[in-house]
Amino acid sequence: MAVQLDARPPVVPAPRHARSPRGSRLTRFDTRFSPYLYIAPFFLLFAVFGIYPLVYTFWVSLHDWDLLGTNPTFIGGQNYSQLMADPDFWHSVVNTLGIFVLSTVPQLLLALWLANLLNRQLRARTGWRMAVLVPNVTSTAAVAIVFGVLFGREFGMINWMLDLVGIDAINWKSNRIASWVAISTMVDWRWTGYNALIFLAAMQAIPRDLYESASIDGASRARQFWSITVPLLKPTIIFAVIISTIGGLQLFTEPRLFHSGTNAIRGGPLRESQTVTMYMFENAFAPHYNFGYGSAVAWLLFALIAIVAAINVLVLRRLGGGGRKEGTR
Template sequence: MSLRLEVDAPHPGATAGSGPPPRHRHADRPVRARLNRFDLKVSPYLYIAPFFILFAIFGAYPLGYTLWVSLHDWDLLAEDHPFVGLENYQRLLGDPDFWNSVVNTLGIFVISTVPQLLLALWLAHLLNRGLRARTLFRMGVLIPNITSTAAVAIVFGQLFSREFGMINWLLDLVGVDGIDWKGSKLTAWIAVSTMVDWRWTGYNALIFLAAMQAIPRDLYEAAALDGARQARQFWSITVPMLRPTIIFCVIVSTIGGLQLFTEPLLFNSGTNPIRGGPMRESQTMTMYMFENAFAPHFNFGYGSAIAWMLFALIAIVAIINVLVIRGLGKNQTGGE
């Protein structure tokens, strides 16, 4: 006679001395899975939402409202603002002072931006080499950018002074007569462009330097083994690899260069500053916009139309610059 004992097999998830697993653990799994999916899908949008909210309030809404104002005869001193449609834009097309400001803006932009970016690229190339006290030089090129714009404009206004300016004094040493830098368009453009270049070249140089340091050193070593000199390496490796950074700097410089206001304003202090000199020699579009939107005209509608024409000009010039740089990059690399 044999005695048989039957013992129930333990639950696979149970441990010694533990009872049956609680059922609520299995019930929580679908809830947690839904929360995880919700977190993965929604949380990224919550993280970036503050930027878009602030942009909508302080960027998109003012931009749209300015377009609405440009379609009205919006006198700040009047209670009524009648709708005039495209009349302000039609008036702009026949305004010689507006076209003068466009010419001044483009002239200063070309004279300042092209040398600025080329000089910044050259400085970045020098700072990327094995120089002594590299950190000191890298900090030094950024000092002009952190200097107050008003201080820079006042100093350069004295340097380019007709009677007692250092620039005319240096020109006199080599037999060149003193120049009235505020007396003609070209000389005023050169003076303002020099001020802009001095202030922003170091900033762009540091951006180029950061991009250069990300280029793999293997490319330069392979080119050196093939017999390529440093100049050839620069134009065949560095410049093509910097194309995205160059496009970024060109766009930023285009936006800043076409919005010049403080430099030409303070440069002409004492001689109708908001008009850019007695004959509007260096009046930019932003200065002309300010003149019409505020004192002495107080015409917000006309000033808003100028602002939108400036926006269109910036967009057109930026697109042209990007297309030109991409074309040059394709020529350097033999096409894509």
């Protein structure tokens, strides 16, 4: 007896989202908008505490605005034109750039060398890695006091050491270039270890087989460092340069505390080491209390930071690119 088979395909239940239009809409909504909801708190806080004060500061810079903001007078770009003709402002710009170059360049080179040293198989290397952060977590006021004593004219250790080799005592707080060197040394001591740990973290992500292959080919450690480590650290180096540029051009605490007395905010009696941020503080607060003029200084400082950072990035890309494009040999 022949058995008749059922040729009809089995009935497959419809998926839940096909059976529920409301569930399908919720799924699409969740997929499309949930990521934006997750990151929305950051952008809301940034808009309130970042963008709004920035825009408001520009509005203030267009006014003659005192400390209390009573009866502000709109003067347009008068603050900016007055600032461009102010010799004290340009004096502070030169001081800022001078201290920035003397502090940032040695700092990053020392950090790169120190990171390469800490990346080796050293005894108690965890302790050494923690030790390089000690200057960074030390109070800036305490560091400034110690370095102020070290660079003292009469009883400072630096002048005592210079006297041992026959060099006359230097007035570190009254000589312009000498004050740049002293403040840059303080900045280097505080931030070299921090940048070294950033470089070290990037170095540990480099595959070890690259170094093993280079060793088999007979490359020395110095050759491996310049041919493998430095090129692969290029994004990290650019990041460190940008962060150091922002911090170096906004320098305030170290030069402010290096000098004492009534001329501290002026960077010395003749403004030997007054930076742009110190000049901004002097005009926005005591003794001038001119918020409009101080806001104009802040905006020109912002432009200076953007220009210097862009130049640094372009130079580093040209030095590290070598004219090669991805996908070519």
